[in-house]
Amino acid sequence: MDLEINSGIIISECLKHHGQGQLFFRADGLAFETRRSEARLEYLAAHDDIDPPQRAAILAAAITPGLTRNEVIAAWGLLEEDTRTAFGHVTEERRKAFAYFTGLEVGAPYALYFQDEILVGVKQTGELVPPHERELDMRIAEDSGLFYFYDGNDDQLRGSNVDQYHMDWDTMHLHLYTVEVVTPSSRYRIEAHLEANGALEKYETELNRLGHTIEAAPAEVRSQVALRLLPYPQPQRNKDRQI
Amino acid sequence: MAEVNLHELEAEILRRLKAIDVSSVALDESAIAVVLEEYLGSLGLDPRPIRWAKDGLDAMSLLARAELVTVQGQLDRFDRAGRVPVEREQKSWVDSRETAKAAGCGEQLDMARALVQGQSVLLSIPWRRYQGTMTGDRGARTNPQHSPAWTAVHDVLEYAARAAAECAWARLGSERQIHPSFESGLLPFVAAYEAGLWLFWITTSEVVALARPALRLLAKQLHSTEGPAVAWPEGEHQYYFLNGVNVPREIVETPARELDPRTLLHESNAEVRREIVRKVGIERVCEALDAKCLDRSGNYELLLLDLQDGRTRPFLKMKNPSVGVYHIEGVPPECRTVAEALAWRNQSDVPPSILT
Numbered sequence: 001m002d003l004e005i006n007s008g009i010i011i012s013e014c015l016k017h018h019g020q021g022q023l024f025f026r027a028d029g030l031a032f033e034t035r036r037s038e039a040r041l042e043y044l045a046a047h048d049d050i051d052p053p054q055r056a057a058i059l060a061a062a063i064t065p066g067l068t069r070n071e072v073i074a075a076w077g078l079l080e081e082d083t084r085t086a087f088g089h090v091t092e093e094r095r096k097a098f099a100y101f102t103g104l105e106v107g108a109p110y111a112l113y114f115q116d117e118i119l120v121g122v123k124q125t126g127e128l129v130p131p132h133e134r135e136l137d138m139r140i141a142e143d144s145g146l147f148y149f150y151d152g153n154d155d156q157l158r159g160s161n162v163d164q165y166h167m168d169w170d171t172m173h174l175h176l177y178t179v180e181v182v183t184p185s186s187r188y189r190i191e192a193h194l195e196a197n198g199a200l201e202k203y204e205t206e207l208n209r210l211g212h213t214i215e216a217a218p219a220e221v222r223s224q225v226a227l228r229l230l231p232y233p234q235p236q237r238n239k240d241r242q243i
Numbered sequence: 244m245a246e247v248n249l250h251e252l253e254a255e256i257l258r259r260l261k262a263i264d265v266s267s268v269a270l271d272e273s274a275i276a277v278v279l280e281e282y283l284g285s286l287g288l289d290p291r292p293i294r295w296a297k298d299g300l301d302a303m304s305l306l307a308r309a310e311l312v313t314v315q316g317q318l319d320r321f322d323r324a325g326r327v328p329v330e331r332e333q334k335s336w337v338d339s340r341e342t343a344k345a346a347g348c349g350e351q352l353d354m355a356r357a358l359v360q361g362q363s364v365l366l367s368i369p370w371r372r373y374q375g376t377m378t379g380d381r382g383a384r385t386n387p388q389h390s391p392a393w394t395a396v397h398d399v400l401e402y403a404a405r406a407a408a409e410c411a412w413a414r415l416g417s418e419r420q421i422h423p424s425f426e427s428g429l430l431p432f433v434a435a436y437e438a439g440l441w442l443f444w445i446t447t448s449e450v451v452a453l454a455r456p457a458l459r460l461l462a463k464q465l466h467s468t469e470g471p472a473v474a475w476p477e478g479e480h481q482y483y484f485l486n487g488v489n490v491p492r493e494i495v496e497t498p499a500r501e502l503d504p505r506t507l508l509h510e511s512n513a514e515v516r517r518e519i520v521r522k523v524g525i526e527r528v529c530e531a532l533d534a535k536c537l538d539r540s541g542n543y544e545l546l547l548l549d550l551q552d553g554r555t556r557p558f559l560k561m562k563n564p565s566v567g568v569y570h571i572e573g574v575p576p577e578c579r580t581v582a583e584a585l586a587w588r589n590q591s592d593v594p595p596s597i598l599t
Contacts, residue, residue, distance in 0.1 A: 004391050007361030008303025015300075015479070069373070086370035090378045092362045094491050095511070097375040104370065116375045132367040132382045147372075148379040163379040169575065232371045 007091035007098070014098045014113045018121035023062035026076045028107025031061035036077025043074035069117045076106055080231055087129040088112075102129050134182065136223040140193050141182045142233045149182065157182040190226050199229040249421070253339060253410035256433050260346040260403060263437055265458045268476065271438035278435040279443065279450055285427035286314055286445075293450045298478025299359030302442070302453045303392065309446040311395040339411030343404035347436060351458055351465050352400060355473045356442075358482050358489060359453075360387040392444065399440045402432035461486070468495060485522070488514040499523060504531035507571070517563070517570045525560070525569040540581040545574070559584045 030036060044050065044058060050071065057064050058075040067075065076082075088101030099114045102125070109128075113121035132138065134157050138149050146159030162177035171177055185193075191214070194200040204214045206225045212218070217225075272293070280290045296302035344350070366383040387393060405422075406429035413421040422429065432440075441455035456475050459467040464487035466472055471481030471492075483495040494502065494515070499522050507519040507528065520528055528534075532548040537557060539545075544560040548571075557578045558571050574584040 004307045005364050005366065005385060006303050006307060006387060006390055006392060007364055008300045008359065009307040010364065011361070012300040012304040012480070080371070083370040087367045088370065088373065090365040090368050090373065092376050094489075095376055095509075097378065099368070099373060099378075101370050101373070114373070129367060131369075134382055135367065135369075138382065149382040150380055151382050157382055163377070165380070166377055232369065 005089055007093065010089060010091050010100060011093055011098045013100060014115050014120050016121060017065055018111075018113065018123040020065050020121075022122070023057055023060070023064050024108075024110060024122045025060070025062045026106040026108075028105070030107075031077055033077070036061075036079065039079075040074050040077055043070070047071075063112075063119065063122060065119055065121055067119045069114060069119065072112065072119050076104070078104065078106075082106065084228055084230070084232070085131075087131050087135075089129060100129075102127060131227065134184070136190065136226055136230075137182050137185050139227065139230050139232070140185050140189065141180075143193070146178075146180060146182065187222065190222060194226060194229060197230060203229055249410040249414035253407050253414075256403065256407040256410070256430075257343055257346050259433055259437060260343055260400075260407075263347065265348045265351075265455070265460070267457050268439045268455050270454050274438040275435050275440045275452070278431040278438075278440075279452075281427055281431060283445070283450075285424060288312065288445065291445075291449050293452050296451060296453045298456075298475040298480045299355070299453065300480040301478070302444075302451060303359065303361070305451050306392045306444055306446075309444070309451065310448075311391055312445040312447060313391075313395045314397075314445065333412055335415050336408045336412040340404045340408035343407035344400060347400045347403065348458060348460070349400050349404065351460065351463075352441065352455070354465060354484075354487075354489070355456055355458075355482060356398075358473070360390075360393060363387060395444055397443045397445070399432045399436045399442065402429050403436045406430045406433060459484075465489075470495070485518045488512075488518050490515050490518055494519060494522065504528040508532075513570075513572060516572075517568065520571055521568045525571075528571065538580045538582075543581045543585065545578065545581045545584050546571075557584065559588065 025031070040058065040061070044055060050058070054064070054067055054071065057067070058071055061075055061077065063072050063075045072078070082105045085105060086101050086103040088099050090097060090099040092098070097114070097116050100111050100121075101114070102109070102111045104110065104112070109124060109126055111121075111123045111125045111127060112119060113123070132149075134149075137157065138146075138159065141149075141159045144159075145161045148160045148163045150158050150160070150164065152158050158179050159182045160177055160179045162171055164177075164179075167177070191200060191203070194203045203225055206229070207214055207217045207221065210217075210221060210225070212221055272295070276293055279293060283290055294305065296305055364385045365378055365380055366385065368378055368381050372378065372381065406425065409422050409425055409429060436455070439454045441453050443450055443452045454475060456473045456478075458465060459470075459472045461467075465482075465484035466486050467484065470483075472484035473482040475481075481492075483490055483492050485495060494506070502519070502523050504519070504523045504527050507516045507523075510516050510519065529546065534546040534548055537545045537547050542562045542564075546558050546560050547555050548558050549555050556576055557574050559574050559578075559581070561570050561572070562568070563570050572588070574587055578584040578587060
């Protein structure tokens with residue numbers, strides 16, 4: 001049975017503070033890999049105001065409710081490649097964001113609950129938030145500077161370089177933004193994109209491993225494999241909302 | 244239905260709804276169970292246990308995993324084409340229903356219901372694109388009003404109000420027949436509402452029930468200066484209101500003298516800003532934000548406020564004649580006179596929240 005996603009369930013789960021006082025370790029054996037350890041130590045060196053218990057948790061490559069999102073990234077040594085299949089649902093109540101994410105590649109199926117930038121709960125669960133069915137098209141469109149996507153009433157997906165819900169006065173009135181239809185990516189476009197990112201060979205190998213050829217793999221499998229291999233372009237940060 | 248005086252019955256329903264003390268809820272679970280069992284029977288459904296949600300969020304949480312039974316149009320009466328519920332075209336029906344809903348504090352409960360429904364959910368956001376409240380859309384978001392839970396909801400006050408409306412409609416014409424479900428599907432909900440039931444959902448295994456929250460009112464508006472204005476006795480999630488405006492808890496619970504006037508700079512909702520100004524006092528706001536008057540005209544002043552981030556911006560200060568309190572609204576940076584600010588305000592539909 002599909003879970004009906006509503007803001008109430010996200011907020012109530014966040015307020016349950018799952019895993020309060022517990023430590024959750026990365027379970028894939030990569031926590032102390034050199035590049036992850038270096039990133040962790042760099043983060044701790046740059047943030048000497050972190051409370052001792054939280055600093056100890058981060059050093060042990062463990063997360064615990066109360067850490068900030070950046071501290072979670074440092075503790076688990078999350079690299080961009082660990083997060084490509086991580087998706088979540090986000091809602092808001094009285095200018096506070098509530099969110100949960102699953103799918104981080106850390107060797108165990110964790111759901112992380114956030115209130116704004118603070119981790120407020122951790123739970124082991126087999127539930128996975130699936131990506132949007134057009135996620136790969138969006139990932140490719142991000143390279144063209146489109147970072148915000150909207151399902152249109154005409155069933156077309158549209159992308160914009162500016163968040164249509166959080167726009168400043170000048171941007172709105174002087175139309176300093178673009179909105180474009182995001183077309184479905186052809187096989188050749190996906191492969192060209194992978195090649196540009198040096199991942200075409202891995203893509204073909206992975207398809208073969210799954211029993212498909214690069215020519216005849218189903219669209220869904222192409223999408224799953226490509227999403228694991230394509231890095232995210234650097235995001236644009238939204239400006240803070242102000243009156 | 245047996246011969247009854249419909250006029251008296253309608254008046255009786257209104258009297259009973261008006262008599263309910265909405266500031267507290269003495270839940271009579273056994274009386275509610277009797278009504279629900281009868282209602283399920285009228286729908287041809289087997290009886291099932293009632294599960295009480297602690298508060299609105301708890302109800303949403305319970306429903307997310309439930310398989311809902313949708314009963315659509317059971318209590319409607321349709322025209323010959325089967326499209327428009329015929330009674331809704333009738334002024335007597337509509338007026339009576341509205342009067343009955345008002346008697347049972349329907350408007351205030353609708354505000355609470357909107358809060359329980361919550362905001363939309365941005366779906367399938369990549370981990371790397373999460374930015375708290377500034378997270379952008381990723382192609383899909385929910386519409387809470389059209390979610391399965393809210394299309395399958397049973398609103399007890401609505402049913403009770405329809406009972407009154409049926410009386411009003413049927414007594415105005417000898418050929419008119421009261422709704423066939425009146426006795427089993429409408430009238431008993433007056434008693435259920437009196438007993439404390441507000442909303443319920445029928446699932447395949449149980450009925451999820453939500454009690455009417457205790458409401459604190461001032462002049463028929465949700466208002467409490469000392470705590471939540473909407474709360475369930477066993478609930479963990481409550482809602483705070485001042486003069487009918489949903490505000491953050493801190494604004495209600497922080498004493499006026501301790502409330503930082505700069506709070507309003509971070510508030511995007513104009514009505515909440517008005518309540519902050521009302522609580523803190525316009526003089527303290529002007530003092531805290533180092534206000535300089537650029538122009539004055541009648542009840543309006545154009546103030547230059549220090550946004551405390553290195554910028555100053557013009558704000559129009561005006562007195563709201565209907566509630567007699569001051570209101571502060573951002574206007575475009577180029578405005579230098581009250582006339583310019585008013586001209587902008589009268590021709591623009593841009594909410595002040597996006598002014599920078």
